[in-house]
Each structure stands twice: as structure tokens, then as C-alpha cells.
Amino acid sequence: MATVTFDSKELCELIGKKLSTQQLEETLTNIGAPVDAISEKEVTADVTPDRLDFLSVEGIARAASSFLSIKKGLREYKVKESGHAVKIEESVASIRPFIVAAFVKEIKLDEQLLLPLMHVQEKMHETYGRKRRKASIGIHDADKAKPPFVYKAVAPESVSFTPLDASDEMNLREILEQHQKGIDYAFVLEKIEFDRKSVECSTSRRGDSSMKKYPLVVDSEENVLSFPPIINGELTRVTSETKNLLIEVTGTSLPAVNDVLNAVCAALADRGGKIESLRIGKQATPNLSPKKMKLDLEFANKVLGVEFTPRQATELLERMGFEAKGQKELDVLVPAYRADVLHEIDVVEDIAIAFGYNNFEPILPQLATIGKIAEEYNAARQTLTGLGFLETVNNTLTNKQDNFTKMQVEVHACTEIANPITEEYAIFRTWITPSLLQVFSRNKHEQFPQKIFEIGTTANERGETRKKLAVAFTDAQATFSQIKTIAETLLRELEVECEIKAFEHPAFIKGRSASIKTKGKTIGVIGEIHPQVLENFKLEQPTTTLEIELE
């Protein structure tokens, strides 16, 4: 979820209607960009990651203006051929294979437009662009560079240029090591190496650093436009004087770079920019012509539980910026900036949004089924609460120290996290008793006796989870016989025939622990906790525990 902030007045101007803050809030919420904060001056909204077009004020305004029937239906975006091209060299294929580009001509880039454009660029990089990896945008002053452009991979020290915000020329390695953007985003280029290795891509020249190459966009005179996805060159810096823009988007996914380019071009076209295409191989980009889709109206009505006529459906689709024609099967034109529309069902959702989710009459499914709950061990829970024990619910994540070492148990294999947030929560517990001792150690100031239990989940080293029950009692007067009474009472109530047999366990005092066996199988252990273990948990009262398997 991305958060975007826009100027309220500008947004209303682009929508084409003066809206009160309440109307604006309602509209944005109803089109799927719920408002976080709103004032006369500014509006901050949450944008879901699928709506690339909502990252720009132009895109949100476009959607709101259709939704409010101010300017509904498909907007046409004209693209003129520029006659220029971007040449892709084979060398980028295994590094960052895709580039698309467009010219935006005759645009007035005052401060009011320039800064938001940078913001949109950053938001797109972070979200849809997956931190610049999948797609990153370079925006240039088109008049400072000479087409055709070339996209190629070069050795780190073979090319030097002056990157943005630097005074001197630097080679690519120096940029990665010394320029702020290089330091911030070098990992993207590293990650490509890593990913190549991990998928054992046949084209990769595995990790041999002397063979490492970095992507570069240059013009016909070998001037560097950008070192994607890191930084542009100072040469083509965009200023408020800039009149014509060159936009290039590079990345690892062809659909993603196209989606990003389309979204940026649509936004700039809404600002009066004239879009011109460039040839990339056999294609010309951007392609802002709408995507054609079929919508089976019967399917849409069935999914929504309504009976919209073709006219109603068409009208609703127009309010989402689509164009639709037809009767039973609608021919729908989906605007190019709507990267999120993958399937017929996505069009159905737009019909629902246009109609208003809160305008549907909710109706329970006319489907008779029988309710049923799974085992929740209420017999055990009721017996224990009846005996005065408080139920606790603890984390299942713990660490080897608490789970094994403090309990004087040898560390053994268990379900273990590869990327824990803290070492404190690095494994899945193998038993519950340590969790209960933790509870005691946090409650030493509370009234005694303390009687607690937990019915919870544990896991073994194969990642198989097991339900277990543990009981703990701490008090100056705690004795083994008490916990044995509890164990026998519990198992009697659960109708489990069992034997309690002497059994040594390092967590307990020698001669004061026993196993619980049923049909020859050990299902649990009871005992009085060893003083060393008490000390490990900083406990100051005798403590007895019981733990059994429930399954």
C-alpha cells in the first residue's frame, strides 16, 4: 500500500469540479483510494499496489472525474511516430533486458509540475517497480541528446560521465561506491547477479566479477543519458526550461516497463504533453491504444447477483473510463493506463465499483449447510479452569536458549526461521513448558499461588505441528504430589487410561519427575522443576509442571 499526497485544489481542478472535502473524501474512498487525512489544502490517500495510475494526481483525477460523470468514457491518447529508435544491444539480455521509451513534446514544466513528477517517479520505483528492480524510469531533456539511442551493457570502468548531482565525471564503479544513489541502489544490480545464480540461468556468466557488466543508455554520440536503474547523466537534466521530454523505462519485465511508461505518458498527456513513439526492435512504444476485452454480461450479472441491462452495464463502465458496446457479450475497450485489468473479472469489479459497493442489497446465500467445529480441547480446558488454573496464550516463536538450554535439555533440530527479526524469535517451540516458566518469570510480583496452563501448538524439525497441553504451578508450597493429582484428575476426566512411571528428565529434580504413558506410549511428563532451571528463568518459588500431547 502506497500513500500519496496531493494538493486538494489542483486535484479538484483536474477533476473539473469544485468538491467539498467531504465529497472529495467520499469519492476517493468509493473509487478505491481511501483517504487518510484531508484538509482544504491537501489530501492524503492510500493507494492499492495494483493501481499504478493512482500514483499520480492526474490518474486519480481522471478516475474521479469519470466516476462523477464529469468526463466519462474512454479517453483517447494520440501517439505520433517520432521516426526515432532505441537500439538494444545483445549484451543487456542477461542483465536488464528490457527498455521502452517515449517522447513527450511541448510540455510546460513549471515547478508545480516538475516536483510532483519526481514524486510519481519515486512512488512507481518503490511499488510497481519493486525498488527499481523490475522497472525504473529515466526522464530526460530530449533536446540535449541525439537519437538514435542505444541501450547496452558495459564494463564498470570503461565509461565515465557526470551523474546528476555530481560535479565531476565518475565511472560506473565509482558511482556505485561513492554517489548516494549508487550506494542506495547498487543492491539491485547485485541482486541480478544473485538471481541469475539462483535460477542457474543458462545465459549467465556466473558471478565472475571480471565479466560483470552494467546497463547504460547512450545517444548517437555516446553521451550517457542514464545508468539504469541508478542515476541519469547531468547532461539531460530536466529543468523548468525543458520543453520536450524523453522518457525511458528499463527493467526485468516487459509488461512492467510498458505499464509504467503508459502510466507516465497518460499523466503527462493529461497535462497537455504531445506523445511521440520510438521504435524498439519491431515495436513502437508507447502503445496507448486501449486493450480489447470481451465481457459476458450474463457472467458479470451472475457474479454480482444483479440483472444489469447492457445499457446499464455500458453506462457503469463508462464511469470507470472504459468504452463498451454490444448486448449479451460486450466489447470493452480498456484504457492503456489500466495495468491492473488482467481478466474479465477485473472488468466486473469495475462495474461493481461504479455502481457503488454500498448500493448493492446484501443477501444471505440461500444455501443450507450444517455448522461444525473442529476439536478445541474444551474437556481439558474446562477441567483445568475448574481446578482454578488460568489459561494463557503464548507466542509459538521462541529461541534455542529458552526452549532448550535454560531447560537443561540438549539443543536439537527444530523448525527454524531463516530470516528472524530478532534472535529472540528464531525457532518454533518444541514444547510449551518453557513458555509457562517465562510467564512466571514476568509475574513474580503477582499474588501466589500462580496456576496457569496453555493448550497450544508446537512443531518438530520436519515442520509438523502438534497440539500440546502444559500446566504449571508455582508457590512456596508447590509439591510433586499436587501436580500428580492434577495430571491424574485431568486424564481421568479425559478418559485416558494412563500410568505414571518414574522417569528422569534434566529439567526436573532427580527423583521428582515421571512420564505419563498410555498403552505403552509416552504421551507426557510431570515433575518438579530443577532449581538450576528455576534460576535460569529467575524464579524464586518451587514450581511443578505437566505437559502432554493432545493428538
Next chain:
Amino acid sequence: MHQYEKIVLKALLELGKADAAQLSAKTRISEDAVLRACWWLEEKKAVEINDNAKEELALSEEAKKMLKQKFPEQQLIEKTSKAGGMLALNALSGEEKSIGLAWAKKNEWIEFKQGSITLTEKGRKALKEEYAQLAVLEKIAEGKKIEERERETLAQLEKRTLATKKQSKNVTVKLTREGEKLAKNTTVEEEANVLTREMLAEGKWRNVKLREYDVEAPVERAFPGKPHPIRLLMRKIKEIFIEMGFEEMQGSEVESSFWNFDALFQPQDHPARELADTFYLKTPQKKELPEKQLVERVRQAHEKGWKYEWNPAEAQRAVLRTHTTAVSARYLHETRKGERKDPAKYFSIGRVYRNEATDYKHLAEFHQVEGIVVWENASFRNLLGCLKQFYSKLGFEKIRFRPSYFPYTEPSLEIDAFFESKKAWLELGGAGILRPEVCIPLWGKYPVLAWGLSLERPLMLATNLTDIKTIYRNDLKWLRESKMGDNRWQQ
């Protein structure tokens, strides 16, 4: 007559005149109860009560200090005198400056001249005389009576909070002549505290007076064993689902990425799958993929929908499930295999994990509640119908729906509930219809309605908890004070 009245009467007969403390000591009844008995007796004109309010003076700690080392204003003039009658201000100690200066000026002992103080005539005289404030302070300390002419000085001491007046109540009780008569004619029967087995067996209880208790007196608090608050909410939610005809699903906390993500159409480069959001496992590192045909169908859905090369190795990576939707995915597949019947309505409540820094709003481990309707004729309106019913049973009558996005549902929505107390809409869950790319590979049919919410959020909102970490910290005080009553779910 009340038993206490009788006892007090008898005691007064011996003592003649006594105060409440003496009576209490004699009768072994609390002072309060003795006083109550005396008032009842006064109504019967058996005693006379004398209410003498006495004024006592108490000294502050500061006053006690001054008794030992004189007042700061005295110290000040002594110092000035020693220095030859003139002293620079900065030569004064803290107290001399903060307290002494003002009082010395007020007493007209000193004058200020160009940042210095000089002694006045009065000041020189004061050096030789007794200081009135000190004299009264000494008198109080010795418990001597304060004379009328000293009242003004006392008022000064009170203003300086060196001395404070305390009212002490002294109630004396005296038998009247009628009382004396009454006392002589009264017998106090033998009183038993407890009814014993012996009294019952031998019928002695007939001759014994069982003591009347002060039933309004406070008693010790007891704390029952009880389920954890989150368990009570879980039970409430299970009841709601059962009432609505839903059957509970269960699954494992340890899952493969396949079930947690891929089967739910979450592309392999989706941000939710990053290390910063999901706990991947070192042991076990991988989980086996299900049967080939299903894997193939899922691969095709991804490659067609998201246009990238789907990697089965990525799908094998073991994770701690990030949502219970993984369980729903398995149930759908089991339905396709004929192990379960459709149509069906299922729910689950289970623990989920997110690799997030914990704070007052976020936990790495929490519970998710999920409901699904597996039915070919289900519609979006049915989803809204289920949601309305579900949330209303949970106590949230005023709800609204708004469009949202989840990778595996379309249409997708979020549910807000209106909180009168906060005058605000707060988000309370997400819902949607599982996408064809999810339903078809798993179940073979379409659609499935689904919604989910965290279990902790309604608990926090309903109990005004401000820190989510409270729930699983298991402070015994919090657990003991938590209430079993169910009505908190009614807003």
C-alpha cells in the same frame, strides 16, 4: 437491642465514662461498630455522647529543622552583623536568600542598598532579643498552650506551613441514669462465631446466639480459573459461524510457499513474498509440492496472468503461513479431488506470522479469522449478505464496504465499522471473491466468496486496549481481572 448495644452497655457499667478507643479495647468490637452502638443507645436515651473537637498543632519537618538551627532570617542578620552590618547579596546561602531575605525585610531588620543589605536599627535589636516565631514554635513543640496574644505569630507560622492545625475528634460516652438501669437489667447471651457440627448434632444451637456479621464489610477477592480473553472471543466467533452453517477448517502453521502464495495467484516477485514480510524457514527448508497436475495448472495461471517464468523451486520454500487463506486453498483442492463435498461453507481461525517489527499495533504472531462460501451460484451480493450478518452478530451494526485490492480476490473490498465512541469508521477486515485464476486451478469451479479479519482487532476495539502486545504478554493481573461476561461484544 442489638448484641453490640448490650455489650457496650455492660462495658459502660464497669467504666462509667469512656471514649470510643477505650470501649473498643474493652469490648473487642471495632471503634466504628462501638460508635454505631453508642448512637443507637443515645436514641434510647441510655447514654450521653460528648463530641469534643480538640485543636492540635503539628509541626512540619522544616519547622523541626529550624528549632535546631534558628530561622534563615535570623541566620541572615547574624551573618550580616558579623560582616560589620553590611553584606553583599551573593554572600548569602540558598535558604538565607530564598526564605530569609523576604522575612528579614518584612520584619524591617534590613534594607537593600546597591545589591547589598544593611542592618536596620530594628535588626540590631532583633539580634539581642528572642524571636517571636521561634518562641511560638518551641511552645508548640513542647505541647504548651498558645496564648491569645500569640495568635498572630501562629498565623505567620501557619502561612509558612511550619505549623498546621489538626482537628481531632474525641467522643466520650457516659451512662445516663436510665442507661444504668437498662444495663443492670440486660444480660449478654453467649455468642458463637461459627455454627459447629457439635451444636447441630447435640441441638445446642438452640441455646446459642449466633453472632450477627457486618455483611456489608469488604471481603477478600478471589480469581477463578478461566479461559484467556482471546479464547472467549474465538468461541464467540465460532458460535457465529456455526449459527450461519459454517464448518471449521484446520491447517498447519508451517506451509510451503506454494499453498501460501502460488496457489493464491500471488506472483513470485510480489512484495508480500519478500524476506522483509515473510518468515522463510531454514529447517525444514522445503516442503513438497502437491500433485503434478495441480502444480501445472497453477504454473499456467501465473505465466498467463502475470507473464513471467514461474519457478517451482520458489514454490517449495517453507514458510510460516502469512494468512489462513492457505488452509482455504487446500480445502478447495480437496473438494476437487472428491475428498470434500461442495457446495460448502467453511471457516477457520488460526495463527499467522508476519516478519514485521512489533509495536503497539503490530505483532509478528497473531490470529486470522476467515470464512469462505464454496458455491457455484454464490454472488457478490451474497458476500455482502454474509458480511452484514457476521459483523452484526459480532456487535458491529453500522458497517460500510469500500473497494480495495488483494492479489487473490476480485472484486475486493474492505469493511469499516462505525464507532460511535470515536465518531470514526475503522477498518475491520477484508473480503472478496476468489479470482478465477485461484478457483479454477484449485477447485475447478467458480466462484468462492471469502472474507477475513484479525482476531485481535475486535478484541482491542471492544476492550479499548491500546497496546496489542498486552494480549499475549499474559500478565496474571490482566488475566485475573479479565471478565468472562459476553456483553462486551454488544457495542
